Amino acid sequence: MARFGMVIDTTRCVGCMDCVVACKTENDVPEGFCRDWITTEVKGEFPEVQMEIRSERCNHCDNPPCVYCCPTGASHVEEFGQTVQVTPEVCIGCKACLAACPYDARFINPKGYADKCTFCLHRVKEGLEPACVSVCPTQCMHFGDLDDPNSEVSRLIKSRDNHTLLPEAGTNPRIFFLT
Amino acid sequence: MTAVSRRRFLKISTGATVGAVAVAGGSLRPAFSRPVEDGEVIRKIPTYCDVCFWKCGAIAYTRNGKLWKVEGNPADPLSRGRLCPRGTGGVGAHYDPDRLRTPLIRKNNRGEEEWVAVTWDEALTYIAEKMQAIKQQYGPESMALFSHGVGGTFLKHTVKAYGSPNIAAPSYAQCRGPREVGFNLTFGDAVYSPERTDIRNSKCLTLIGSHLGENMHNTQVQEFADAVGNGASVIVVDPRFSVAASKAKYYLPIKPGTDMALILAWMNVLVSEELYDKDYVEKYGFGFDAFKASIAGYTPEWAYPITTIAPQVIRDTAREMARYAPASLVHPGRHVTWYGDDAQRSRAIALLNALLGNWGRKGGFYTPTGMPVPGYDGYPAYPKPEREHVDNPGHAYPFADEELTTGIRNATITGEPYPIKGWMVYATNLLNALPNQEETIKAIQSLDLLVVVDVIPSEIAGWADVVLPESVYLERYDDLNAAPFREPFIALRQPVVESPDDQKPNWWIARELAKKLGLERYYPWTNIEEYLEARLAAGGYSFDGLKRDGIINGPKIPLYIEDGLEPVFYTPSGKIEFYSTQLAEHGLDPVPTFTEHPQPGPGQFRLLFGRAPMHSFGRTQTNPLLAEMMEENELWINKNVAGRYGLKSGDYTRLKNEDGVVSNRIRVKATERIRGDCVYMVHGFGHTAKGMRRAFGKGASDAELATKYVMDPVMGGTGMNVNFVTIELEGA
Amino acid sequence: MLELTTTRHNHLIDPGVHVWGWEIPIYLFVGGLVAGMMVITGYLLLTGRFRGRESVARSLPLISLIVLSAGMLALFLDLEHKLYFWRLYTTFEITSPMSWGAWILLLVYPALVAAMLIRPPSILGLWDGIVKLSGRVAADDRSVRWIGTLNVVLGVMLGIYTGILLSAMGSRPLWNSALLGPLFLTSGLSGAAAFVHMIARDRSESDLLVRADNGLLVVELVIIGLFLIGMTSASEAHIRAAGLFLGGSYTSVFWVFVVGAGIIFPLVLQLLMVRHKIRHTVVAPLLVVAGGIALRFIIVYAGQASHM
Structure with missing residues (x-):
């Protein structure tokens, strides 16, 4: 059974937000909200500065606190790719998952349910990449099966320096940032 | 579980x-x-993008007949199937609630933005009558057209048919003009757009103020990422720690206004350490000895106090460039109108590249080829204007090879060399594109007619007598794009959805206007499809196939000297001109020299401006999708300096320039990413046009503060990075 | 120096997480108060004190039902997808404190109704059937013991749940403490003791409640101390979270309203009451109740501001 994840090469990313726009049009994300976003981390003092630019989104954690805290099972681990998904018609909008997510990756859709990145499973099922990955002009994003040792994502994680976000949160996030 | x-x-x-x-x-x-529910009808229609002027091939999706999304066309060599955020957000241009909807005629005084909605017939009749009156009283040359982008093709045609040669675009004298002239003077050829830079194959890429990644010209950014991914050594020269700087091996935080000194010093190192490509220079160069003598004094030690870049860093970076030559590219930049000696600085960049031996070489500048598409056969000849171009009397700017916008503006104000009484403005917001808004407004006030054709009610539209609402690119046909590139191609723009209101495509507007002007014979076709079909058929291409695929790909072509492609230099000497006799003949420096530019005084900052990846100039701030990505611009100011003013990120402040112009309020970004002697903002914000409701009053406009500009003596470009501002504190 | 910028601007999330407004602290407070009242009710039932003529056991279950329903209303108001409320009761999610809470609340209602039957409030005396049923249940010691035990057990579960609801969230270090459950339980019991003290008419019950409350307040102080010590000796994120109360933005409200006016001052007053130095007034209990509300508000708000 596949376990989907992403590898994002921060050395290529320019933070253009194409991923954000593509996600919004692909998924009809309502105005004022986003399922993915750009974080810029600047260290040092001018001119000795380092900067990391990251395209961030739900980490589809192996150990997802949003799923654990959901009182209705609306937030769940989908069998397909073991991704974290929300079923709008089961969600009561209690916002426990919003509070539980250390990445602040969720929001309440104006229709009332918890909303977030789906890894574009509707595209993946058709053999396409998630919208953000497929649109990226710098090709900094890779999507695939982390359980397959021969997948591009697995190979990149093995061969390049990388980090995840807030590993100390114990969520085992599945988005890896190459540095 | x-x-x-x-x-x-x-x-x-x-x-x-x-x-x-x-x-x-x-x-x-x-x-x-x-996203896709049962029973939904999805259609894919290929077209090419118009959110910037790169013209990427795209595929637009409709869902039940409504525009859904736009993706890159994988067959398109420009986008390689991946659009930039603006292209992806092009959907918002169609849905923009602030769009112009019907033709408008001015009700009260110019600039008050009070309108009467009229029919197309009324609007075009009004324009035609005014244009005929101008023709009778002043001659047809007294009508000028400012146009930016492929959409202006047919308006240009109508204006030429009417009899005026005065057609200009700010993309020349306010943007890439000096670069093209500087390269032309050196290599006998320009860089063009899309740039012929072989970034993808560069092993060392030097960017001087070019902020690729923030400047989002698609192919350039894609290739930049490829170069970075391939481990290319990147050298970035910028007073601001740009996105590109974060990818660089060497970041040179240069003092603004001193780039020429650095380039001269680099050349000095390459020559004095004999690191330049001697065979190449010997084979293709002209006047190298004079050049060598001329730059002998520009040592890194000389440049150090000017640029603040340490001599060792200048040497190291020059050696780094040489190490990878000829696959070592010093990017010529695009918006290069900075200090008024821009053509000479661009020439210096051209010469630096020549020393690296990269013109015509892999990893340097390739030789682009366009697909041969004949022009439309069947137009009558244009009337020959009785008077020459109005913009450059006496050829004061001897190497200007396109029309100067500010030259037309001057003539409009002064009436010399002859009066300009009508402006037609297509898709360019002159108020924010030209420096010194006061002069632009003064010129407008002396016009008999100002027509603006645009998709949004921009500032210039606010000053118009007649505003004509154009269909956005997803709703119209335009002329073909067969721009020379590394792979020849033809791209088609075709409508994906209908215009929501009474907007019309520019070809229709231009044609109907021509009819009103009695110039029907210049439009032998009734519909642009006939025009496109005729052009394509003449070249042996299928219109239907192009409509289906969006792109016709040409054969692979040789790009480099390595492929056996001998370079041809269209210079007087037929060689790369290290020494330019042309310039010398006009009393201009035959080899670039250093000119010291004024620096800001105490409490002053040089105002720098640039681009953001999700916006094109001031044209996208009402696009709901793109506006959401960046709602307003920020004032970048060094964190320590900001602290001295008691400013922190998120605070609002205003800027005041030396002429007393105070900006709209702008949010502070106190950051370690910029020098302390300059401030920076993204261009295109601070809109004052009432109709741009989403963008109105958000952020500040650099254009408003650019009251000073320095004319480039070589080609008439306007150096605009010469404005100094002070910080006006204000309560949030 | 770290310069962190994000382009995200989601409502309730940015610039700082604020998913829960007044509804949740009120709900948590009410939950704690009802939990405490259930424990008191259970105690009165188990000790036979409910038989006293003026025993507060007569009104507590009804008050609990009303107050709890108000709390449930607040919880309902907080839901963003209200029409789907019933989804809580189509599943039991073992890892979700909120699911536990939903089911506990479902059990709390019958327990309170049963308790109410033993000493029905006077308005229920209008129905003959109820009076008869009530007499039969009250007379059966086993039933009373069962109902009393049920109220104590469910009360403790409810009280702990209100804390665990938050402490299960590893993402918010301020909440992520094993002491939050005991703290909320103690605070709930103390608030309930104070509240019942205010309405009790039986003098012996009042004295008992004040004494109990004093003990609870002391325990609460100890737990708060341990909570902060634990927090400051954990991860960097926890230290930052504790900082919210130790010099950070919530410092003054926490120490003034929760610790000072909500615990120490009423504790002093109540100690004097117990020694009959001053008369029983509503001042001290009111302060305790207000302190309980303040505790919930501050923990809920500050917790959202704390971040990994």
């Missing part, structure tokens, strides 16, 4: 939940199945 329990629940309780689900009004569907 939770998933299991949920699935079990679904299995067990299906019967029980049916009624309840019906109440909720739908079946249980996980969120990820939402």
